[in-house]
Amino acid sequence: MKVAVVGTGYVGLVTAVCFARIGIKVAAVDKDPNKIQALRAGKSPIYEPGIEDLLRSGIEEGRLTFHTQLAEALENARVVFICVGTPQSQDGHANLDYVFQVASEIGECISLKPRYKDSLIVATKSTVPVGTAANIKKIIEDHLISKAVSSSFEVVSNPEFLKEGDAINDFMNPDRVVIGCHSKETEGVMHKLYGPILNNNDAAWFCMKPESSELTKYASNAMLATRISFINEIANLSEKVGANIDDVKKAVGADKRIGQSFLNPGPGFGGSCFPKDVSALLTLGDRAGEDLKVIRATLQTNQYQKKILLKKISRLFSIDPSDTTQPLADRRITVWGLAFKANTDDVRESISLDLVRDLVRLGAEVVAHDYIAIDNFRTIMSQEAILITYDSDPIKASMNSDLLVIVTEWADYKKIDLEKVGSIMKYKQIIDARNLFSPYELIRSGWMYDSIGRPKDKDKDK
Ligand code: UGA
Numbered sequence: 001m002k003v004a005v006v007g008t009g010y011v012g013l014v015t016a017v018c019f020a021r022i023g024i025k026v027a028a029v030d031k032d033p034n035k036i037q038a039l040r041a042g043k044s045p046i047y048e049p050g051i052e053d054l055l056r057s058g059i060e061e062g063r064l065t066f067h068t069q070l071a072e073a074l075e076n077a078r079v080v081f082i083c084v085g086t087p088q089s090q091d092g093h094a095n096l097d098y099v100f101q102v103a104s105e106i107g108e109c110i111s112l113k114p115r116y117k118d119s120l121i122v123a124t125k126s127t128v129p130v131g132t133a134a135n136i137k138k139i140i141e142d143h144l145i146s147k148a149v150s151s152s153f154e155v156v157s158n159p160e161f162l163k164e165g166d167a168i169n170d171f172m173n174p175d176r177v178v179i180g181c182h183s184k185e186t187e188g189v190m191h192k193l194y195g196p197i198l199n200n201n202d203a204a205w206f207c208m209k210p211e212s213s214e215l216t217k218y219a220s221n222a223m224l225a226t227r228i229s230f231i232n233e234i235a236n237l238s239e240k241v242g243a244n245i246d247d248v249k250k251a252v253g254a255d256k257r258i259g260q261s262f263l264n265p266g267p268g269f270g271g272s273c274f275p276k277d278v279s280a281l282l283t284l285g286d287r288a289g290e291d292l293k294v295i296r297a298t299l300q301t302n303q304y305q306k307k308i309l310l311k312k313i314s315r316l317f318s319i320d321p322s323d324t325t326q327p328l329a330d331r332r333i334t335v336w337g338l339a340f341k342a343n344t345d346d347v348r349e350s351i352s353l354d355l356v357r358d359l360v361r362l363g364a365e366v367v368a369h370d371y372i373a374i375d376n377f378r379t380i381m382s383q384e385a386i387l388i389t390y391d392s393d394p395i396k397a398s399m400n401s402d403l404l405v406i407v408t409e410w411a412d413y414k415k416i417d418l419e420k421v422g423s424i425m426k427y428k429q430i431i432d433a434r435n436l437f438s439p440y441e442l443i444r445s446g447w448m449y450d451s452i453g454r455p456k457d458k459d460k461d462k
Pocket of ligand 1 (some may be wrong): 160161162163164165221224261263264265266268269270271272274277341
């Protein structure tokens with residue numbers, strides 16, 4: 001079987017290299033010729049652990065090709081996956097311009113070269129609002145009608161559940177594969193396509209109406225985001241009432257009905273998915289006349305949490321965060337972690353963006369470190385004419401600092417000798433938004449150490 005994949009971003013590229021890995025012929029398309037040239041040379045435009053190995057083996061073994069022309073990629077393809085971006089519009093809804101543009105191009109291609117034997121399956125992996133499969137169908141049909149040709153095709157929804165930084169593993173070892181389609185034959189083709197993945201682990205297979213499949217994707221992301229907002233609230237409360245969130249979350253998560261994952265408190269959720277998808281679900285509810293109160297609260301709690309670091313910093317230096325007289329002018333603050341989470345170079349909706357903007361507005365001198373996200377962060381800061389310093393060495397970045405703020409949970413930060421860091425800082429002060437270190441140990445060795453939802457005193461609370 002051959003498939004075409006349109007869009008070579010995080011979702012498209014992972015889909016393409018993984019299908020190639022399991023023996024499917026894949027033709028991937030992107031409009032950007034520079035990207036396609038780099039991909040043909042085995043260079044991934046995104047950082048994702050393991051992706052370049054799969055990219056190179058796919059190309060070398062002749063299963064993976066890259067194109068700038070959709071018509072070329074569609075040649076003999078049984079399924080075409082739409083994997084283009086659905087950025088957030090002004091009104092919170094998902095912007096479907098790219099998706100509809102691809103649908104229109106698919107319609108154009110198949111109306112010029114109708115298919116008679118096997119019908120084309122048009123599968124949407126982009127995260128799209130409920131009803132989009134029906135709209136894509138209409139766009140393709142309009143092309144066929146305008147050219148007075150008939151060609152059979154079916155539009156299916158096939159949402160992705162890939163976490164950046166672990167996306168290859170999520171694709172190869174999914175908890176479930178969800179398909180939204182109407183025909184048994186189409187379900188059979190999709191099942192065959194995912195066969196090697198389904199056979200290798202206990203992945204569940206769900207086939208449902210496209211509307212249900214589209215909603216499953218939003219509901220999944222919203223559920224995970226809600227857990228994070230929930231645990232962040234409990235963490236903030238823990239600080240106020242003298243509890244320790246580490247103990248609380250372990251004991252709460254031990255209930256099998258609740259579970260341990262996605263219960264890590266932090267500086268609020270970011271990234272290209274949760275903030276955008278939760279807003280889009282809320283807008284979908286508004287448009288459907290259903291007020292989604294829990295979803296609204298999830299976003300509100302996250303807005304609050306995104307400012308938690310600023311609150312803690314303001315308290316530490318006894319300043320008012322709305323003060324316009326640059327009250328942090330004599331402070332040097334080091335930020336560890338610019339990516340929205342560990343194991344990615346992606347800084348979209350990263351908490352560090354907001355934090356650094358605030359610190360610079362308040363007059364602080366900021367020195368930032370990240371293992372791989374510095375270039376992406378610098379691009380955004382330059383566009384906004386925000387000047388900060390970057391250091392590729394986390395220890396050197398803390399030289400003469402009044403405060404070290406940890407925003408991203410890179411595992412390597414935990415291996416750093418904090419005594420060394422403390423010996424070159426102006427003051428031994430850390431605010432750790434990812435709870436990477438032990439409060440007791442640090443406070444005992446003379447640090448001012450604040451984290452999320454944990455005590456600030458040096459005695460173990462048990
Ligand atoms: C998320 C979902 O996890 C994927 O299943 C989904 O396919 C993807 O969105 C998507 O829609 O494409 P991703 O945004 O890559 O994946 O990253 P996550 O690992 O989910 O993290 C999202 C945010 O939540 C990050 O800011 C992270 O730091 C934060 N988070 C996550 C927490 O604060 N606490 C946690 O316990 C887990």
